[in-house]
Amino acid sequence: MKKTLLVVGLTALMSTAAVAQELGASIARFDDNFLTVMRNGMTDHAESLDGVSLQVEDANDDIGRQIDQVKNFVAAGVDGIIVNIVDTSAGAAVSEAAGDTPLVYVNREPDNVNELPPTQAFVASNEIESGTLEAFQICRNLRAAGKAGGAKGYLMNGQLSNQAAVQRSKDVHDVIGMDMCNFMTLIDEQTANWSRDEAQSLMTNWLSAGEEFDFVIANNDEMAIGAIQAMKAAGIDMAAVEVGGVDATQDALVAMQAGELDVTVFQDAFGQGRGSVDTAIALSKGEEVDSKVYIPFKLVTPDNIDSFLDKN
Amino acid sequence: MAETSHGTGGLTFDKSKRAWPNELNIFIALILIICIFEALGQLLPYMNGQSLLFDTKGRFDSIFNEARIKIIILQVSIIGIIALGVTQVIIAGGIDLSSGSIVGASAMIAMSFAQTELVNGNPNPKAIFGPWAMDLPAIIPVIVGLLCGMLAGIINGVLIAYTRIPPFIATLGMMVSARGVAKWWSRGNPISFPTEDYAWIGSGMMPVIWFVLLAVLFHIILRYTVYGKHTYAIGSNEDAARMSGIKVARHKVLVYTIAGMLASFAAIILSAKNLTAQSGMGLVYELDAIAMAVIGGVSLAGGRGSIIGTCLGMLIFGVIISGFTYLKLDAFYQEMVKGFIIVAAVVLDQWRQKKAAAKT
Amino acid sequence: MQDDIVLKTEDLTKHYGGVHALDGANFELKKGEHVAIMGDNGAGKSTFVRQITGVEQRTRGKIWLYGKEVNFTGPIDAREAGIETVFQTLALADDLDVPDNLFLGRELTFWNWLGPFRFLDYKAMRQATIAGLEKTAVKIPNIKNTIRNMSGGQRQCVAIARTATFHSRLTIMDEPTAALGVQETEQVENIIRQLKSVGEPLILISHNMRQVMDLVDRIIVFRRGRIVANLKRDETDGQDVVAYITGAKGDDVADVA
DSSP: OHHHHHHHHHHHHHHHHHHSEEEEEEESOTTOHHHHHHHHHHHHHHHHSTTEEEEEEEOTTOHHHHHHHHHHHHHHTOSEEEEOOSSGGGHHHHHHHHTTSOEEEESSOOTTGGGOOTTEEEEEOOHHHHHHHHHHHHHHHHHHTTOTTOEEEEEEEOOTTOHHHHHHHHHHHHHHHSGGGTTEEEEEEEEOTTOHHHHHHHHHHHHHTTOOOSEEEESSHHHHHHHHHHHHHTTOOGGGSEEEOSSOOHHHHHHHHTTOOOBEEEOOHHHHHHHHHHHHHHHHTTOOOOSEEEOOOEEEOTTTGGGGTTTO | OOOEEEOTTSOEEEGGGSOOOHHHHHHHHHHHHHHHHHHHHHHSGGGTTOOSSBOSSSOSSSSBOHHHHHHHHHHHHHHHHHHHHHHHHHHTTOOOOOHHHHHHHHHHHHHTTSBOSEETTEEOTTOOSOGGGSSOOTHHHHHHHHHHHHHHHHHHHHHHHHSOOOHHHHHHHHHHHHHHHHHHHTTTOOEEOBOHHHHHTTSTTHHHHHHHHHHHHHHHHHHHBHHHHHHHHHHHOHHHHHHTTOOHHHHHHHHHHHHHHHHHHHHHHHHHHHTEEOTTTTTTHHHHHHHHHHHTTOOTTSSOOOHHHHHHHHHHHHHHHHHHHHTTOOHHHHHHHHHHHHHHHHHHHHHHHHHHHHHO | OOTTEEEEEEEEEEEETTEEEEEEEEEEEETTOEEEEEEOTTSSHHHHHHHHTTSSOOSEEEEEETTEEOOOSSHHHHHHTTEEEEOSSOOOOTTSBHHHHHTTTSOOEEOGGGGGGOEEOHHHHHHHHHHHHHHTTOOOSOTTSBGGGSOHHHHHHHHHHHHHHTTOSEEEEESTTTTOOHHHHHHHHHHHHHHHHTTOOEEEEOSOHHHHHHHOSEEEEEETTEEEEEEEGGGOOHHHHHHHHHTSSOOSOOSOO
16 A cells, blocks of 8 residues: 555656756856855756756866766756866867757856857856956056056966966956056966965965055955955055955955955856756757857946845 | 993993984974075075065064064964874874865854854845854854864764774765765855954964964873873874773774864864855865874874974975965965975885884 | 682683683692793693783683682783783884883873873883883883884883883783894893792793793693693703603693693
8 A cells, every 4th residue: 555655656756757847957066156156046046947957966176077977967868957067178078978968058168169069058258358357447446546657466366277267367467468557567476276265375475575566356256355354464454455356256245345345247156057047948948049148247346336235 | 333332131222223303304304495495585586685584675673574474374373273183193093084174064064153143234145044143152153163073073083993994984984074064054155254253263363373372282282191192102003002901992082083173173263264164165174284294204104293293394384385475486386396295204204214123 | 729829720721613722721820939831832822821811711710810710801901900911922112112111001190180181290100110120120221212213122121121110910921032132032031030039920931941941930831722741940851841842741631730
């Protein structure tokens, strides 16, 4: 008797699952703040949609594991896969692992982005915007502060193996190379691995050299906050230093409200997550989708901070 | 020829075998590394004759570059606290790979009881619990954090002492599980904005003060108490310790528990210093802590090493990190050199062991 | 039971499965007496010692120490009752110095309310160590030296000195000189003579006939798990003992050894 009930129950469960849209997602890492907001965007959006179920896996920064996760999703017969790729140069391998199952890359641009088959797409913000927006605003702030005659500063890089870090730093160099901003010079640039703690130590080490500086540009907000904490500890007047980050995290917005952080760039993590789910569903239904779906970056300064407070 | 003297009954004693304190070697290595950085500061043309430790610009009252001396110690003091626990684990013949993950888990859990209700007049955007957990006295998150480390340490110790799982495996399991706990606790979301009292624990040079206090305490414990003596005995010859009536299993549980608690205390200081707890916190701290101990002359074979040695190993780490930033060299080189020094320290230790064995 | 009996066993037997490693050993040791146990490998000598020191649990039989019946559950029990054993494999911690090893597991301490973190009384232990070394006439120039840096003879001396330091009621030495050179062997033998002169009872397991004849009062010979001979040193000689060891003599079991 019990057994029959169980079987009936199981069949019922399986049949409801069969009608629904089943999606699988593999995220590069669960402990990254930005990716967590993006992941929340995915799960919240999937929950709000009727008949869509989403299973999220942590690739733990291991591309081999990520490819296995994709293959497992394919084997489980999901309707669509979302991948936040660990290693942007492994796009071809991930695309191949997905086979005919619809696949959406989110946030990080795979190197094969221009050769994606019609069942695959890429959802992100255009990385080239972020570093440029950040550095250019710092440049304008410095000019406004009357430092157009020459300004020195530091650049904090994210993980050196990461495409976004490399791109953002390159953007900073490009902006400094422009006629309008070539009064800015870098004293030094170093990596702090996206981490607030490492950024604190790095900034304090820079401070110990005792050189005058006017700005600190960081590849993300966590490092910018670390730099701010180190400068505050050293008694530096935060009004005299221009500090920029990227991401517009809650912590960063609080720092901006306190007058410590001057510039950050809002990358719509939540929107990327939501967009990736929508794109995956569209692909699984056989709809035609652009191979690149861009969700724009937005510059955040004390002037427009209020409209971002509840975003990330 | 080694000078020998005779005891009555014809026993000979070789004076050359008298132990030259290993800490002295490590201290010399530290001085050498500092000298290399100072020399490079003078020789490299782009350095303009800057100095690592000395004040060349008249910024301080003393002849030293006080800011740099502070950061050299500050940047390693939190991992140094973990290294104190790791030191006694290794001396007892074990290893602890879980400390970095315990930092992550303890920081997340402690921080969620340390949050402040209002940030810039707005409700805390990172609130984990309801209003009941806001603005609690700082002692509560501290106790909660320490309990996390204690629990993890007890599990490590019991697994190792009573099920005879090798320490490497047991703590590897804890390393993976505790990191899982850290990520699960808030589903990967960072936990920020602690109370002022909690933040005080990690503010300014407080991490260094905590480190010094704990280093002195553990130096005394390892050298002058029964606990310390039994730790050395177990690492030196576990069978002899057992035959001498030492309750080896119970002692091991205590050793790992203390290591876990030190890791969680490091987590408290780290989260207070950064004003945030994140699930990735403390990543590979266990390896840095083990490396500090090994560079400081703690033998991975167990039985040998000291807190003083580990402190020197920690300073070598700090000098290298600051030295490379001062030379404006990239992190790549820093990692390469760090790896080289760790291997060199182990090779040296093995070589000294062989030499000692050959003499007897 | 007589008052001057240190150790007495009755029908002490140990079977490993079907193997009768020790069979009905009746043994007595008097105060101040030094007895040697001899026999071929596998004759039951070490098995006998392992039953007395609680390292193994006997199959049957009884043991009395100073007239009190004892049932040791482990070697620590035996040690607490006053039986000090110098094992063939030296139970010393290589990285500790002499006093540390002597007092391992029974340290002299102060501030005992600190529990496991009570403080070591280094001074008292050092003094007791020197006293113990003097009692056994062992001279180690620097007792702060770690065992790792000592010769085999010095290590053996430390192990033996442990027994003297704790006023043991019975000392058992299992092949104390097997791994030592001539000079070091001589040193250990001197210590044994010293123990004799201060009246410490001793059981010595040895293969060395000259040593046995030099040192002990009485010789017990084991063969195939049984005591086959109980010989006063003064009434026997090397050839006689060898005859018992090899089985040329004494297939009848000695009554009470």
